[in-house]
Amino acid sequence: MDIGEFREFGKAAVDYIADYFETIRNRPVLPEIKPGYMEDLIPAEAPLEGESWKEVLEDLDRVIMPGITHWQSPNFHAFYPTACSFPGIVGEMLSAGFGCMGLSWIASPAYTELEVLTMNWLGKLIGLPEEFLNCSQGPGGGVIQGSASEVTFIALLAAKEKKVTDLKAQGTSLTEAEIKGKLIAYSSDQSNSSVEKAGLLGSMPMRLLPTDESGVLRATVLANAIKEDREKGLIPCYVVANLGTTPTCAFDSLEELGPICQKEELWLHVDAAYAGTAFVCPEYRYLNNGVEYADSFNFNPHKWMLVNFDCSAMWVKNAKYLVEAFNVERIYLKDQHKGMAPEYRHWQISLGRRFRALKLWFVLRIYGVEGIQKHVRHQIALAKYFEELVSGDDRFEVCSSSMGLICFKLKGDDTLSEKLLENVGKRKMIFCIAGHHNHKFCIRFAVCSRLTERKDVIFAWNEFKEAADEIFEVKNQTPKIIDEVSEKKMNEMRISTRSETMCQEKTK
Amino acid sequence: MDIGEFREFGKAAVDYIADYFETIRNRPVLPEIKPGYMEDLIPAEAPLEGESWKEVLEDLDRVIMPGITHWQSPNFHAFYPTACSFPGIVGEMLSAGFGCMGLSWIASPAYTELEVLTMNWLGKLIGLPEEFLNCSQGPGGGVIQGSASEVTFIALLAAKEKKVTDLKAQGTSLTEAEIKGKLIAYSSDQSNSSVEKAGLLGSMPMRLLPTDESGVLRATVLANAIKEDREKGLIPCYVVANLGTTPTCAFDSLEELGPICQKEELWLHVDAAYAGTAFVCPEYRYLNNGVEYADSFNFNPHKWMLVNFDCSAMWVKNAKYLVEAFNVERIYLKDQHKGMAPEYRHWQISLGRRFRALKLWFVLRIYGVEGIQKHVRHQIALAKYFEELVSGDDRFEVCSSSMGLICFKLKGDDTLSEKLLENVGKRKMIFCIAGHHNHKFCIRFAVCSRLTERKDVIFAWNEFKEAADEIFEVKNQTPKIIDEVSEKKMNEMRISTRSETMCQEKTK
Structure with missing residues (x-):
């Protein structure tokens, strides 16, 4: 690959990442595939002759994306955040470029x-x-x-x-x-x-x-x-x-x-x-x-x-x-x-x-101290908002609230909350994981993505609320929060999930 | 930074890397600065307000480049290679982008x-x-x-x-x-x-x-x-x-x-x-x-x-x-x-x-098995050529030759070879380091950069030959290898080193 081709390939990759971030909100956060899915998608041996970068880049959608859990999705609330910012990405790229x-x-x-x-x-x-x-x-x-x-x-x-x-x-x-x-x-x-x-x-x-x-x-x-x-x-x-x-x-x-x-x-x-x-x-x-x-x-x-x-x-x-x-x-x-x-x-x-210091330098300079403070305060405020939503439904209880992490459960036996998390997991719209609080099972809701906004918090809460409705087989008296943007998004995502599943079935 | 800005920033960084590789052969491989050089170049605290990505990118030339030892330069023959290929760089960037x-x-x-x-x-x-x-x-x-x-x-x-x-x-x-x-x-x-x-x-x-x-x-x-x-x-x-x-x-x-x-x-x-x-x-x-x-x-x-x-x-x-x-x-x-x-x-x-597997996948596919074999055989052939050049000068002896690494020394006391390496190091045109062979001091010449060509091997050999001439204060009878490209390059580099030094002195 000569330098001219690298310019094309590198810029196409920048666009790929940018397009990914533009569409990430509408991708189901968890993948649909089963262990071993990739085996059928790529050959068992490395190719003898080199392939063009275009073929390889095209394979990202075919081979890689179906197996990605979207950590940067605003619907990812598992574990803790893993940072990913544009200055950080470019810092990483330049560090690789200096070699x-x-x-x-x-x-x-x-x-x-x-x-x-x-x-x-x-x-x-x-x-x-x-x-x-x-x-x-x-x-x-x-x-x-x-x-x-x-x-x-x-x-x-x-x-x-x-x-x-x-x-x-x-x-x-x-x-x-x-x-x-x-x-x-x-x-x-x-x-x-x-x-x-x-x-x-x-x-x-x-x-x-x-x-x-x-x-x-x-x-x-x-x-x-x-x-x-x-x-x-x-x-x-x-x-x-x-x-x-x-x-x-x-x-x-x-x-x-x-x-x-x-x-x-x-x-x-x-x-x-x-x-x-x-x-x-x-x-x-x-x-x-x-x-x-x-x-x-x-x-x-x-x-x-x-x-x-x-x-x-x-x-x-x-x-x-x-x-x-x-x-x-x-x-x-x-x-x-x-x-x-x-x-x-x-x-x-x-x-x-x-050269890890390079990306740190980029982030500190391009965000500035105020930019980082703003990010931290914003994410804590979103968590507090989720806490409010949980507290407003008397079937739920908040176990702990600290920084960008809310731990909560359904009142009553642990098995109820386990069932709740399992059901929400099956829908693959948001990703939360289990935790323990004071020896009891709880659900961890962490504000992770820097893209998460108030509408995403509402979206996540509605996922839990609906799953709870299913468990109790009666709707809670608390009215569902009506948020036009979030409703529209939920509908779009359901459509996109359905059509993706159909595509996958077709190609089998 | 929004997605549009990232597209600009990312592509400018791709060009920065491409330009770097286009000019790397003409940069002195070792930096001219002294420990602590950077302290005067950047502030003691992180900026309160965010800066523009253009300012940050411009600072690469002012702050970072003067302190880079160019591992990817064709004149870098120290240690062993550290890989850096275009498919590898793009793989690293995408891995950062998925986050x-x-x-x-x-x-x-x-x-x-x-x-x-x-x-x-x-x-x-x-x-x-x-x-x-x-x-x-x-x-x-x-x-x-x-x-x-x-x-x-x-x-x-x-x-x-x-x-x-x-x-x-x-x-x-x-x-x-x-x-x-x-x-x-x-x-x-x-x-x-x-x-x-x-x-x-x-x-x-x-x-x-x-x-x-x-x-x-x-x-x-x-x-x-x-x-x-x-x-x-x-x-x-x-x-x-x-x-x-x-x-x-x-x-x-x-x-x-x-x-x-x-x-x-x-x-x-x-x-x-x-x-x-x-x-x-x-x-x-x-x-x-x-x-x-x-x-x-x-x-x-x-x-x-x-x-x-x-x-x-x-x-x-x-x-x-x-x-x-x-x-x-x-x-x-x-x-x-x-x-x-x-x-x-x-x-x-x-x-x-x-996601380290991504860059490995990119390299294996874009080079193909044959591309990697060609790279290995080419670098071994270049090392063998250097060995021939050393063997042709009876003041030198080859201590060992294996894969892309030649160890050699001046005949006689270790101090002669130590002096030789020191003098070559001072000129900063090529970078080689010391080793030991059979309890004796030797100089390691490793073919490292994927950009290294026959002319660079000649260039390196001439550096050693001239330094030996200085030590012995008489020119060896072996005629210097006349290679137009390498002569031109050496002259250019000397001019560019001089003018860089002048610039640095000016800005102080």
Whole structure:
């Protein structure tokens, strides 16, 4: 493919993405296909001769689109948001176009330096104490990782390194292997699966402690667990506090947990993967009070902050422990700039690095701080509106409401809500998933897409309302919200779903 | 930014990349700036109000380009290639445009299914035994990871899981922590830094065993190390064999190491990060003989196979051990398709996954098998040509020649070659790095860019020849190769470097 063809192909791809966003609201959010659907659509072996880019691009509609769950659809309310913005997409494209590998400063100085500076921007933006920033005089700093899973694991390794170093300095009689065999970590039973996984990966048992009825890990629970484990001869090492849990977006209190970690000499890691973006708005920053106790902090601009995946922001108070856990030097990595700029390969799992800072820079500049604040406040307001709608129907109850996430259920037995979610799922018009609140089944409604508007919230609510009507076999007295736009949309979508299904049946 | 603006912005970015490739040959491959250069070029805080995309795009030339090391330049001969092709770039862009997160099958079935199918294509293409493929009946399969570093670490964790399971099944009296504390891994002293790092990350000491004078790990050396460690009470667990080492592209023999691993019940992982791409050509496939002994195999299409970073292909004979090492279930991850398609999140470190299979699919289809074979053979031929040029000058000696990598030095003391590399580096016209061959310093010349042609090889050789002339203060008798194109290019580049330096000085 020559440069001229690339210009055509690239621009056709830009139009494909633009067309996709223009039509996304009218696509059923969940695909209709069954596992293995693609096997019949593409050959079993790679083609011997090259094909034209036009053929390949045309196959997106035939092969890929039928199997896409539309995360950017305004009707996607599952999990948490995965960011996708136009500045983010273009940043990703240019990064691919430069095709460099940031494995050291000299391997492309701009890669390291833009990351250093944008991580300062970002840290200031969410009000992190200066000691976490690259621009501070101390050993702290920020780095972009691929995911919160990676970060939780990396922080665990740093915690392990620190504990071994500290105990050795205190003249322990234990060998390094003995120390490592006794280490133990803590988080709450509300933490993301990746927290437990970090324990598995790092060979450090992760105790998932029970939370209170709001999903919060209380100080006494942590303190008791530590005491218990010390009595068993174990060595408490690492705590992961959640600011915005996955099930209900609950917030642990760093002011409560921090002093215990300090006293007991435990590494405190803060996982604010989703909710950390809210700290861009001063009115939510109080939820981060006590962050000065943390050793490491993480949030994902690739969730709520409009930067395309992957962009997971991590800060540490002392990068020494990362570097010591990871540093393996080789002659082919040497350069004369050592020590003058961070060598981020020692802060992460892989040797190679993509130019992730570019998309972060694009998003921060093109949206501006005000643009991001507006986005956060808008999505929280939409969630509140959904909460109002649920509260207005006396068959339902709201279990929790925090940031852009509402958890709710039908009053009565869990099976009713399970049935409700199942029925809504079958219609494939909106996508919500299950959660737990206070040991009870609930439905999570998260405002995810940056395209979601008030009419989409009404649309989603009507889906639940109608499914509830079917379950109870009587219509609720609450009048259905009449919204012309949303009614029209619903009708259009039903027509389009029907005709797509017909098409698929025809082509079989 | 609305959709119309995105169309403009996206297309301007496509043109930016196209223009970059049109001018890349005439840019000095290494940047002129010093650490910290960017601090003066951008503000210390993110802008309050959003800026226009045009301003941001214009800043690429002002802020980013001066700090780019041009990995795609035909004069880049450092490390190994990092792939960047037009189909790869567009695949990356579309993946960003869809903005999905492949954390489970239902989270976007096309993500999982295209990965399953393209990993079959790829496995067949390099002649892997069927038991490694997703399309086999057994428990084997392929998955795309982010980097060889990740893969080596993941395979180590699987090896650990298997060893613990096996020993427990054999009725060991050791506890799990005791077993883990005694495990030990092996590779050669020629292995990539990421292999040692995998040992650090996974808390399993990695013994880097000495190689023969060709950089190959011999069977007796491995067998003796295992014996030694068993006598010490350690538990040998994991071996990383190299097919194409980083320093000199040396190949361990799987037919030699495999039977030992089988007999001693060690997990054999094959790291063919760079050279694995060569197995696309049948004439190089003999170097992979014995792969049937391997438990896991890895090569990086993002190195030599034209798929943009990141795309690291991993196959395992039995995925059970990965899944068991990584599996953490949560209610929000449940779906009714469990077991019918691989849930790749259990095969990797992170929960989230990008749509990496898309760019792999694009590259395989648009180049075709023949296109990739042609690329590999062309680059090897260019390396051979460079070898000829070096051999023709009796002040030089070739240390090793394998695939697209030539290692060479000046005859005599190491300091001469160090000086040579330093002088060539100062001129910034080409980029080569140091290596070791048989405990001696050497210079690595790798054919990296897909744009490199015969004239660029001549250009590079002339750089070394002239630098040698300076060192010896006498011209070598070998006549300089007269190549009009390359002479013209060299002159142009010198002029452009001078004028850029002048510009930079002016703007200060």
